[in-house]
Amino acid sequence: MKIRFGVFFLVLSVCVMCGCSRDSEKKETTSSPSPSAASAQSETEVKTPEPREIKEITLMTHDSFSVSAEVIALFEKEHNAKVIFLKAGDAGEALNKAILSRNNPLADVFYGIDNTFLSRALAADMFMPHPSVHLSHVDDALKLDPSQGLLPVDFGDVCINYDRQWFQNHDMLPPTMLEDLIKPRYKGLLVIENPATSSPGLAFLLATVSRFGEDGYLEFWKQLKANDVLITSGWKEAYWGKFSAASDGDRPLVVSYASSPAAEVFYAKEKPAQSPTGVVIGHGSAFRQIEFAGILKGTKQESLARALLDFLLSPSFQADIPLQMFVFPANKKASLPQVFQEHAAITKEPATLSPGRIQSHRDLWLSQWTELML
Amino acid sequence: MKKGVILSPGVLAGVIPLVFLSLFYFYPLAGIFFKSFFSQGGLSLSSSGYVVQSKRMAGIVWFTLWQAGVSTALTLVIALPCAYVMATFHFRWKKVFMTLATIPFVLPTIVVAAAFQALAGEKGILGNMAPDQCLVMIFVAHMFYNFSVVLRITVGFWSAIGPQMKEAGAMLGARPVQIFFKITLPLLKPAIFAASFLVFIFCFSSFGVILILGGPGFSTIEVEIYRQAAHLFNLPVAAMLSLLQIVITFALMWIYTSLQKRLVQFSPETETLSARPPWGLMEKSMVAGCVGFIICFCLCPMLALVIKSLWYEGSLSFIFYRSLFYNVSGSIFYVPPVRAMGNSLMFATATLAMALAVGGCAAMVIHGARGRFARFLDPLFMLPLSTSAVTLGFGMIITLDTPPLNLRTSPFLVPVVHTLVAFPFVVRSVLPALRSIPHALREAAGMLGASPGKVWVHVDLPIIARALTVGAVFAFTVSLGEFGATLFTARPEYATIPVAIYRFLGQPGATNYGQAMAVSSLLMLVTATGFMVIEKLRPRGHEGF
Numbered sequence: 001m002k003i004r005f006g007v008f009f010l011v012l013s014v015c016v017m018c019g020c021s022r023d024s025e026k027k028e029t030t031s032s033p034s035p036s037a038a039s040a041q042s043e044t045e046v047k048t049p050e051p052r053e054i055k056e057i058t059l060m061t062h063d064s065f066s067v068s069a070e071v072i073a074l075f076e077k078e079h080n081a082k083v084i085f086l087k088a089g090d091a092g093e094a095l096n097k098a099i100l101s102r103n104n105p106l107a108d109v110f111y112g113i114d115n116t117f118l119s120r121a122l123a124a125d126m127f128m129p130h131p132s133v134h135l136s137h138v139d140d141a142l143k144l145d146p147s148q149g150l151l152p153v154d155f156g157d158v159c160i161n162y163d164r165q166w167f168q169n170h171d172m173l174p175p176t177m178l179e180d181l182i183k184p185r186y187k188g189l190l191v192i193e194n195p196a197t198s199s200p201g202l203a204f205l206l207a208t209v210s211r212f213g214e215d216g217y218l219e220f221w222k223q224l225k226a227n228d229v230l231i232t233s234g235w236k237e238a239y240w241g242k243f244s245a246a247s248d249g250d251r252p253l254v255v256s257y258a259s260s261p262a263a264e265v266f267y268a269k270e271k272p273a274q275s276p277t278g279v280v281i282g283h284g285s286a287f288r289q290i291e292f293a294g295i296l297k298g299t300k301q302e303s304l305a306r307a308l309l310d311f312l313l314s315p316s317f318q319a320d321i322p323l324q325m326f327v328f329p330a331n332k333k334a335s336l337p338q339v340f341q342e343h344a345a346i347t348k349e350p351a352t353l354s355p356g357r358i359q360s361h362r363d364l365w366l367s368q369w370t371e372l373m374l
Numbered sequence: 375m376k377k378g379v380i381l382s383p384g385v386l387a388g389v390i391p392l393v394f395l396s397l398f399y400f401y402p403l404a405g406i407f408f409k410s411f412f413s414q415g416g417l418s419l420s421s422s423g424y425v426v427q428s429k430r431m432a433g434i435v436w437f438t439l440w441q442a443g444v445s446t447a448l449t450l451v452i453a454l455p456c457a458y459v460m461a462t463f464h465f466r467w468k469k470v471f472m473t474l475a476t477i478p479f480v481l482p483t484i485v486v487a488a489a490f491q492a493l494a495g496e497k498g499i500l501g502n503m504a505p506d507q508c509l510v511m512i513f514v515a516h517m518f519y520n521f522s523v524v525l526r527i528t529v530g531f532w533s534a535i536g537p538q539m540k541e542a543g544a545m546l547g548a549r550p551v552q553i554f555f556k557i558t559l560p561l562l563k564p565a566i567f568a569a570s571f572l573v574f575i576f577c578f579s580s581f582g583v584i585l586i587l588g589g590p591g592f593s594t595i596e597v598e599i600y601r602q603a604a605h606l607f608n609l610p611v612a613a614m615l616s617l618l619q620i621v622i623t624f625a626l627m628w629i630y631t632s633l634q635k636r637l638v639q640f641s642p643e644t645e646t647l648s649a650r651p652p653w654g655l656m657e658k659s660m661v662a663g664c665v666g667f668i669i670c671f672c673l674c675p676m677l678a679l680v681i682k683s684l685w686y687e688g689s690l691s692f693i694f695y696r697s698l699f700y701n702v703s704g705s706i707f708y709v710p711p712v713r714a715m716g717n718s719l720m721f722a723t724a725t726l727a728m729a730l731a732v733g734g735c736a737a738m739v740i741h742g743a744r745g746r747f748a749r750f751l752d753p754l755f756m757l758p759l760s761t762s763a764v765t766l767g768f769g770m771i772i773t774l775d776t777p778p779l780n781l782r783t784s785p786f787l788v789p790v791v792h793t794l795v796a797f798p799f800v801v802r803s804v805l806p807a808l809r810s811i812p813h814a815l816r817e818a819a820g821m822l823g824a825s826p827g828k829v830w831v832h833v834d835l836p837i838i839a840r841a842l843t844v845g846a847v848f849a850f851t852v853s854l855g856e857f858g859a860t861l862f863t864a865r866p867e868y869a870t871i872p873v874a875i876y877r878f879l880g881q882p883g884a885t886n887y888g889q890a891m892a893v894s895s896l897l898m899l900v901t902a903t904g905f906m907v908i909e910k911l912r913p914r915g916h917e918g919f
Contacts, residue, residue: 064880069706085707086783087866093604093764097771100409104775106782120607194590196601233585236484236879240887241491247887248491260882267702267883269686269693277882323703326881363606374591 055079057304060086060107060296062094066324067317075311081304091199092117098296099124108299109308111153115290116202118144119359127294130306134313137333142290144355150292153312156327157258157347158203159286160190161277163245166252175253177283178211182223191230191242191251194374196366198234199289204255205369206358207287210351214361221372231373245277258286259326262344266323281347288350291327388739391732391755391797397779398790399758402769403616409772410613431598435618438594441509441584442577445516449573450566452517452667453524459664460525461532463652471668472529473905476522476847478672480855480901481679482872483582484879485894486515488682489675490587511587516577518671523576523848524569527803530844531565532558533649534810564806571630572759572802575623579760582857595619599762609768616765623760627753676898683891694888702885707877709869711893715900718870722853722904724789725796729849730842732793733800737838740801741808755801758794766791785868792853799852800845807841808834843908850904854897871897 065087072083086107088094095117098110102124113121121127127149135143135151142152160181162174175181181190193201208217230251232238239256242249245264261275268276280286293312295305311317318334321327328336328346336344456475460468478486490511535558543553581596593601595615603612652658686693701708709717736755743751774781781787811834819829857872869877871893878890 063876066703066705066707068704069708070704072706085866089767090604092607096604096607097768099607100768100771101775101782106771196605197585197590197597231590233590237487237586239882240484240879241487246882246884247488256882263882264884267881267885269885324705366606 055081055301055304056084057081057109057301057308058084058086058107059109059111059308060088060094060098061111062091063087063089064091064325065112068320068324071317071320074316075308079304079307081308083308095121099126102126103298105296105298107296108301108305109293109295109312111291111293111312113150113292113294114199115144115288115292115355116199116206116358116362118150118292118355121150121292121294122147122355123359126297128297128299128302128305130295130309132310132313134310134331134333138313138330139332142330144290145292150294151309151313152290152330153293153318154321154325154327154330155288155290157281157286157288157345157350158200158207158255159258159347160280161243161245161254161256161260162280163243163252164274164276164278166244174278175280177280178208178220178285179283181229181253182220182227184227186227186253188228188230189251190224190227190253190255191232191238191249192255193235193238194231194233195369198232200235200255200257202362202366203287203289205365206353207285207351209361209365210287210353211284217365218368218372221369225373257326258347259322259328259340259344262322262339262342263326265343266339275343279345281345282349284349284351286347286350288347288352289327290330387735388743389735391736391739394732394793395755395758398770399761399766399794402766402773403761404769405773406609406765406769407613407617410609431615434593434595434598437592438578438596439622441512441516441592441594442574442580445513445520445577445580446570446574448513449517449520449524450570452671453521453569454528454566456521456664456667457525457528457532459660460529462649463657463661464649465652465661465665469909471665472525473902474672474676475525475668476851476905477676477898477901478518479522479848479851480897481676481894482855482857482875483515483586485679485875485890486518486675487586488891489679490514493675493678508587508589508591512580512583512592515583515587516573516580518675519583520573520576521672523572523799524566526844526847527569527572528562528565530803530840531806532562534840535561564809567630567633568802568806571627571756572799574626575756575760575798578623579619579762581763596762600764603762603764603768612762612765616762619760619762620757623757624753627756628749631749631752679891679898680895683888683895686888694885694892697885698889698892707866707869709866709874709877711874711896714869714871714874714893715896717868718854718872718897718900719904721788721792721868721870722850725792725853726846726849726908728789728793729796729800729852730846733797733845733849734804734842736797737801737804737808740805752805756798759798766794783865785865788868788870789853792856793849795856796849796852799848800842803844803848804838804841807838811837846908847905850908851901854901854904871900 065085076082088097088106091112091114094110095113097106099120105126110127122145129148130151131148132151135148138152142155144150144152160175164174167174172185175183175186180186192204195202195205205217208220211217212220230242232242235256238254239260240247242251243254243256244250244252258279258281261277261279264277265271265275293309295302295309299305313331315331315333315335318329318331319336321329321334322337322340322344326344328340328344460472481489539557539561540553543557544550548556578594579596580594581600584592584594584597595618599612599615599619602608602615652661683694684690684692698711736751740748740752740755770787771782773779774787781790815833816829819833820826824832854870855872857876875890875893875897878886878893880886
């Protein structure tokens with residue numbers, strides 16, 4: 001027993017010491033090192049001389065960002081650089097962290113500010129203007145920052161998705177516009193996300209404001225509430241918890257993206273000819289979310305940062321966007337993958353609101369909505 | 375002289391937790407509070423007026439408090455009978471059931487929601503129990519998560535109460551009920567109090583359970599802070615609410631510390647243990663009831679997850695597990711399952727070591743300190759447990775940004791943040807054990823010539839070893855299950871298992887869902903294995919858990 005106990009204590013103390021040495025290691029590398037540590041450091045530097053120094057560049061973004069390894073390798077090879085990614089939480093959090101660290105930026109380039117947050121980002125005045133050559137291939141409707149500090153990189157439409165099988169089984173037609181949702185036959189079928197905690201939820205609220213106006217949107221919501229709409233906190237809970245096409249839930253209508261059906265096909269084991277879900281995008285019922293990227297002021301590698309932002313707008317990165325993030329590329333030169341051409345939708349008449357109006361009214365709309373619905 | 379012997383190791387040990395807390399907790403918090411309140415030049419207290427006046431805020435604070443109280447009471451109601459059985463009887467696979475009861479602690483809330491739904495939802499096994507009774511779901515989830523906290527802390531303590539005192543009571547004619555209320559319960563109070571306060575503070579700062587299972591109709595202070603800070607970027611209000619949360623926690627802990635002074639102390643029997651096989655129908659059915667409860671309450675939801683991960687198109691299949699090893703979209707952020715497990719284990723081990731060091735020292739310094747200082751220290755060490763992750767994360771970004779503390783993007787920050795949450799568990803489980811050591815024992819050893827260090831190794835350590843194991847299990851579990859730390863460091867190459875689960879659930883598609891369930895099952899496996907290893911390292915003769 002004594003031996004066992006000794007082993008326990010030994011392991012414990014080793015663990016503790018490891019913990020401490022990690023600590024001191026960290027401090028040594030970051031603080032002004034002691035003479036011995038300094039000499040050791042210079043020795044290793046002498047031993048391994050780099051022929052050409054690889055430059056590191058940091059891209060800060062939100063949790064949903066993704067890119068193919070081979071695409072980013074194109075950039076790294078061309079510029080002899082290494083791209084470090086920082087995922088700083090959801091879209092709102094990531095932006096707030098960038099604003100907080102404005103004077104000592106965490107990164108060189110930021111990707112993923114959407115039009116609902118655009119005004120906040122511009123007010124912080126932290127992006128460097130960059131009139132990229134690729135902007136000529138981007139639709140003018142997507143360019144919302146005249147100072148060209150934030151450039152449009154992708155867009156997607158938030159809209160109602162429906163469960164095809166469910167509507168077939170019940171011999172019903174799916175809704176075609178927002179007004180349909182308050183009809184008695186669609187009672188108890190819709191699940192939405194809380195706009196105060198979810199980005200598609202907010203986009204859907206903005207779609208209703210855009211459609212029914214500031215005076216009329218609350219009336220619509222009142223009737224939606226009477227029609228037994230279900231509210232969840234976030235997209236995951238709605239889609240994976242309540243949506244009948246993706247979960248054990250019993251709601252055949254959900255607020256999601258117009259590209260979600262393409263994801264359903266892409267991530268199915270055996271690719272179906274038709275997606276199990278469809279979308280409602282007519283008559284201004286889909287809100288267009290546009291994402292922007294920009295160079296953070298204070299970057300120490302301005303030219304490489306400019307090159308990276310150009311790369312993010314170039315056809316090679318843009319063509320990778322659909323299957324990585326399931327949104328559409330901003331650059332029209334980028335080709336769409338097959339599954340997107342067949343199963344994803346772009347509405348011709350998206351609901352839009354100016355970023356300035358969203359910024360100044362967001363609090364008001366959210367509190368009015370919360371008071372009415374919760 | 376006596377006093378010196380008792381105090382000196384404790385005071386020395388106090389440096390570690392105080393430095394740790396100052397650097398990684400108080401400094402970042404002070405930074406973000408300063409920025410929030412003084413950003414417009416002078417002190418801006420308009421936000422405090424807003425918080426105080428708003429009726430909605432008052433509702434949120436009230437809801438936060440009462441749901442935490444009810445959750446704690448319900449958890450005690452289900453956990454104490456099980457703790458009695460676990461502490462009193464020996465039976466086959468006892469350790470397995472103990473492990474089963476603790477695994478829920480690591481599961482991400484969204485996965486637990488899926489598990490409950492599989493059991494309770496329309497097509498679920500239990501039939502027509504409505505999953506949308508949101509308040510009920512909050513309570514059930516809090517019980518599900520915290521069951522093991524009460525169980526482990528009280529069992530560790532309970533099994534150390536020797537049978538002699540109870541036998542003496544029985545001999546003097548006390549009925550079993552009397553023995554329980556007059557002898558066992560008073561002796562158990564320190565452990566029950568410690569566990570209750572942990573559970574209360576945990577529920578008090580509940581985030582995922584409220585947001586995901588409660589639905590948008592409910593909001594705790596923690597949820598409101600997140601909303602204000604992350605979405606509205608209303609830092610003054612967020613900071614005000616964080617401060618309120620801290621003040622409430624501190625006040626509660628203050629009351630707790632004062633109460634604890636009046637509790638009975640007893641000498642634990644470290645070697646002889648009172649657990650025995652169950653005799654007779656009555657006792658056997660008690661064991662069966664306890665085992666049955668753990669199976670229904672803990673095992674069934676977990677099994678439901680495993681079945682979901684193995685079920686593909688109406689038959690058993692490993693397809694989701696196999697696809698984990700295949701990067702379908704070629705994403706640079708693809709994390710092979712083995713690496714996610716490696717990252718998780720690495721962070722969990724580092725957290726375990728750091729939490730034991732910081733927590734053990736903190737317990738010693740609380741125990742050793744006297745007077746006002748002591749009453750101040752104990753609540754202080756509990757604060758990180760109930761501090762909003764967003765607030766702290768923002769604070770770290772603006773304060774830990776210059777050498778020698780440029781840690782904003784360092785992976786080292788992950789175990790640090792985990793330790794902040796984990797070490798209060800170590801403190802709470804070690805402190806009652808430390809307090810139970812009679813001073814006479816230490817004094818006797820000192821009188822016989824043992825140095826303070828020797829006294830600690832030969833007297834204190836063997837007695838608190840059991841409690842240290844409990845603390846170690848919790849530190850390990852907190853780290854494995856913690857998702858919030860991605861709020862702090864953002865390097866995708868250090869993705870842990872919970873991060874991988876969330877990544878899969880981020881996009882539509884049946885494969886993604888199946889893979890999320892498969893990774894959740896792997897998380898449970900890793901957790902269970904980790905427990906086995908920790909228990910193996912535990913010194914023999916201590917029937918702690």
